[in-house]
Each structure stands twice: as structure tokens, then as C-alpha cells.
Amino acid sequence: MKILYFAWLKTKTGLGEEDVPQLPAGVTNVGQLIDWLAGRGGGFAEAFANRGLVRAAVNQDYAQPDTPIRAGDEIAFFPPVTGGVG
Amino acid sequence: MKILYFAWLKTKTGLGEEDVPQLPAGVTNVGQLIDWLAGRGGGFAEAFANRGLVRAAVNQDYAQPDTPIRAGDEIAFFPPVTGGVG
């Protein structure tokens, strides 16, 4: 499983990208993965402190907390998008 | 008074433009001028046969049958406009 972080989630976690070879125990969807990542503490706890500000994608499609994930997936976390035009 | 004709009004009257030095007797507005022009018969009667199809301008502003006219005015007659875009 590849996990990507964008914008201030990258700053807070200190990571642009990481590989998590296997699904952590008890993690079957996006919400559970967030719980697990926040449980690392430090910058990760901070990044996921306000979940209303975090959006997710699974395999490059927008996802919800209950979207299922599998070991081979590409998961991304980022703030709401802010486009480029006024 | 200068009178201009556009599109099929020009074709029917056979005129693009004419000078009428004085206001004809009894003509004080656009509607009365149309009556007077139609009274010439021939192509003029034909051009003004269906008044619902004729639009007018006085001094380059859209006008109505009751718009007043004066001897120095520029009066134009034309069909509803058909612009250039699809």
C-alpha cells in the first residue's frame, strides 16, 4: 500500500509518500487507516487532528471514511482542493 | 431628413438611402412616416406591407411607431436584427 500526503498534510507528517507493505491489523477502510496513522502520534496525530479538514483518495478517486482499502492500493490524504482560479 | 433602408427593405424599395428635405404634411412620428412611405405604392408599399416585420431607428437609436421625428433626423428602416453568431 502506497500512502501519499499533499499540501499541509505533507508538512505536518514530514512525508510526501510512504510504503506500508501490509494492511495494519484491523484496518479495512479509509477511516480506520486514519485512526491507525493518527495513532503514530507526533506530526501524524497533528495532521489528522481535525478530520473535517482532511480529504482522501483511493486509487486516484475521491473516497469517504467507509471506502474499503486493500494492500495494493494507492491512498492519498490532502486538504480540500483550492484550484487555481479566482 | 435622411432615410436609410437595410436588408430586404433596401431590396424592395430599391433604395439604400434617400433625402427628404422637409417633413411631409401631417408626419410627426415614425408610424406616420411609414404610412406616407407606403403611400408611394410599388416597392415601398411592398416593403411596409407587414409592419410587424419592420423595425425603425431614429438618430441611430431603436424607435417605436410613436417616436417623434424632426426634419434633421436620420431615420432607418430594417428587419429584426439577425446578428452573426449561432
Place this chain on the structure above:
Amino acid sequence: MSVSVQREDFDVGLEYARFVAGRTDVGGVALFVGQVRAESGQVAAMTLEHYPGMTERQIDAIAAEARARWALDACRVIHRYGRLVPGDRIVLVMTAASHRQAALESCHFLIDWLKTKAPFWKYEESETGARWVEAKETDDQAAQRWRR
């Protein structure tokens, strides 16, 4: 605000480049280019007749109304007349604003109103003959929706 009524073609890239040159206050530019369309090979050519003087006057008035209704940084209209064939450009409307909605809406407004207020008449040549095109009800409706 700048209006041109001309026989010659215009260069969209050049017009855009001049329009935004040196500006950093613009957030969005909306452009609309109207072109002569071949309807299943029917229209061989068209000639746009206009009323010189009144055309510029009416387009100026429409552009002034757009500027009164939206916060625009700039506005440009070019309308051609004369004989045109399929693929030829007819009209360019360009609006610039801080915000995209103002640029897009005013551009739409201008082109809808040009169609019903600018004194142009279209003479179409096709395989079956030539005729003066009649005004469309739908154009009036498109323009009416901007009334308030």
C-alpha cells in the same frame, strides 16, 4: 472598453495578448469567438450587412451596461461585416475581471445581447439559393433572461 466593427479578420491570440498586457489585477479572462458554421454543407457563404454608426453606438451601449452590472477590468468587442465563408470568424467578445464569474457572465451577456441589439442582417447563400435570414425567437429569449 473598446469596440471595432470591421471587414477584416482579427487575430485572437494577438487581441488576447494586448488585452492582458502588463495587467496583474485580472483573475480571469473570458473569450467568445463566433464563427461561420457549415450546416451539413448548406451554407456556402453569408454576407453580414450592418448599419455603420448605429452598430458602434449600440455595441458601446451594451458594453457600458455590462460594465455597470459586473465588476470588469476590461471589455473588448470586434464584429465583422461583409462576405464570410464557413470557418471564418465573425465576432470576438472578451471580458476581464478579478473574479471568474464576472468575466464569464458578462461575456455571455454581451454575446446574447449583440445577437438581438446590434444592427446586423445576415444574407445566406446556399446550394438552393440566397435569402435574408429571419430573426429567431430563441435569441430574444436568450437575451431576455438577462433582464432584471
Place this chain on the structure above:
Amino acid sequence: MSVSVQREDFDVGLEYARFVAGRTDVGGVALFVGQVRAESGQVAAMTLEHYPGMTERQIDAIAAEARARWALDACRVIHRYGRLVPGDRIVLVMTAASHRQAALESCHFLIDWLKTKAPFWKYEESETGARWVEAKETDDQAAQRWRR
């Protein structure tokens, strides 16, 4: 339908020329160009971060929806990323259709949806520091009005 996500600038005139080259079925082309705007000297520069792969995928999906909803002849989107300063172009949306309403409405739809669906994040540098820009409620509203 053609989508580019790139660091480089684009040439509006050249893009338009390529877009309509050899076409006689097009009646109207709508273009929107988004540019970096200096808000009373506040924004010195901005950096657009994006999610490579997902960006193209989402813009493709939005463009496909536009083509399903309007009778379009062609559609082109270019979106830049990287560091940009006031006056720089950010995005180009171009739609071509037989009828002006289809071109104008689909262009408006595309730019509203790009703002809320395409994964770009804006980092603004100003005199007082630098910050990640937060999403605006009004952009969601602008996009929502296209829902049906």
C-alpha cells in the same frame, strides 16, 4: 477532448488556432483563461501543488461529463502547476460547439468544477508570510449549481 497538466506556460493564440484548424462545423468557441491576480500587492507569488495522475484522471472525468451534457465539437483543458507570480496564466478551458449556448455553458461548468474537483493546492507567499490557502464555500456553491 484533450487535457494537459504542465509546469510550462501556454500560448492562447496557438491553442485556439490548433483547436479550430480546418473545422467548419463550429459555430462558437468559448475560452476562459485564469491568471494569478495581485490583490492590492498582497500576493507576491503562489505555488500550485498537484497530485500527478489523479489530476489528469479527474479533469478527464469532468470533461467527459461536459461532453455528455452539451453537444460539443471539441474541448481542451490546460492546467499549470509550480510557482507562479501575478500576471502568470494558470488555466485554459476551451470548448467548441455548433451553438453558442453550449460552448459558453460548458466552459463555465468546466471551470467551476475544476475549482472544486481537480486536486490542486495553493500555497501563497505574501509580504506577511506564506500559507496554504483554504477552500472557499463559494466555490462549492458555484459548482453545486450545475448539479441536477
